[in-house]
Amino acid sequence: MRNPRRPGLAEQSPAPSPDIPPAPPARPGRLARNLREAGPTVAAGLAFIAIWEITVHALGVSKFVLPPPTMIAASMIRDFPYLMQALAYTAGITVAAFLAAVVSGILGGLLLTQHKDVERMLWPYAIALQVTPMVAIAPLVIIWVGLDRVWLGLMILAWLVAFFPMLANTVQGLKSADRGLQDVMSLYQASRWQRFRHLQLPAALPYILTGARISSSLAVIGGVVAEFVAGSGASTGLAWVIVESGTMLDVPRMFAALFILSIFGLAIWWLTSLVQARLLSRWHESELGGER
Numbered sequence: 001m002r003n004p005r006r007p008g009l010a011e012q013s014p015a016p017s018p019d020i021p022p023a024p025p026a027r028p029g030r031l032a033r034n035l036r037e038a039g040p041t042v043a044a045g046l047a048f049i050a051i052w053e054i055t056v057h058a059l060g061v062s063k064f065v066l067p068p069p070t071m072i073a074a075s076m077i078r079d080f081p082y083l084m085q086a087l088a089y090t091a092g093i094t095v096a097a098f099l100a101a102v103v104s105g106i107l108g109g110l111l112l113t114q115h116k117d118v119e120r121m122l123w124p125y126a127i128a129l130q131v132t133p134m135v136a137i138a139p140l141v142i143i144w145v146g147l148d149r150v151w152l153g154l155m156i157l158a159w160l161v162a163f164f165p166m167l168a169n170t171v172q173g174l175k176s177a178d179r180g181l182q183d184v185m186s187l188y189q190a191s192r193w194q195r196f197r198h199l200q201l202p203a204a205l206p207y208i209l210t211g212a213r214i215s216s217s218l219a220v221i222g223g224v225v226a227e228f229v230a231g232s233g234a235s236t237g238l239a240w241v242i243v244e245s246g247t248m249l250d251v252p253r254m255f256a257a258l259f260i261l262s263i264f265g266l267a268i269w270w271l272t273s274l275v276q277a278r279l280l281s282r283w284h285e286s287e288l289g290g291e292r
Helices: 029-058 069-078 080-114 118-129 135-145 147-174 179-187 192-234 238-246 249-278
Strands: none
Touching: 029 069, 029 179, 029 192, 069 080, 069 249, 080 147, 080 192, 080 249, 118 147, 135 147, 135 192, 147 192, 179 192, 192 238, 192 249, 238 249
């Protein structure tokens, strides 16, 4: 019986190769992604400036009513050293008030959440401090600290505005720890420090960071309003530049100061948002989601 003829190499069918999935497309870097996300915002801003410039020239609007952006830019370049000096003064007040609000708000939240009796006793005073108009107490604060320490008085006034959101968010965050996990901690006889470190602090951190973002914006507002209230006693900040420019009918410089103030406020908000994203990006749902 003859053996069946074995096929040659040319006749052998190639072995099926396993399906290799294509490599996923490379994800864009963080910088490229941020630039892509900021593109529509920048485009909208440039379009608004262009429409503003064209409309002012087309309608013949007086520069004392609404100066064109080019005139505002020229004023900003001309008075740049003066504006930067004023910005440094306002920024110092704002940053000091913000840091004081963060520290005092967190410490106050820890104090209020340790004992219910302490919270019932002090919480109404915290609310009263928040609802009291700053304009009403500003003259008293300026008198108490003295005209030779106006900067301290302005910082205290800005702190009063920025303090309550930090306190309220800290209290709410420390109370938001999961009740079931608290029972587990009690079952294992965890100490108060262990409860705070492993349960309360992680639960409160998103609230605290949100409070910091709100307080950062309020510190800017509080600092500027405090300068307005102090009047000529604080004759070096951006608020005084606006008042002085209005008195001199230098409207372009008023807009330049307002623009710098807005950019500074956005920078403070962006920095606090960046800190929040860094601290929460690995574990919290608010930062883990994909594209919205």
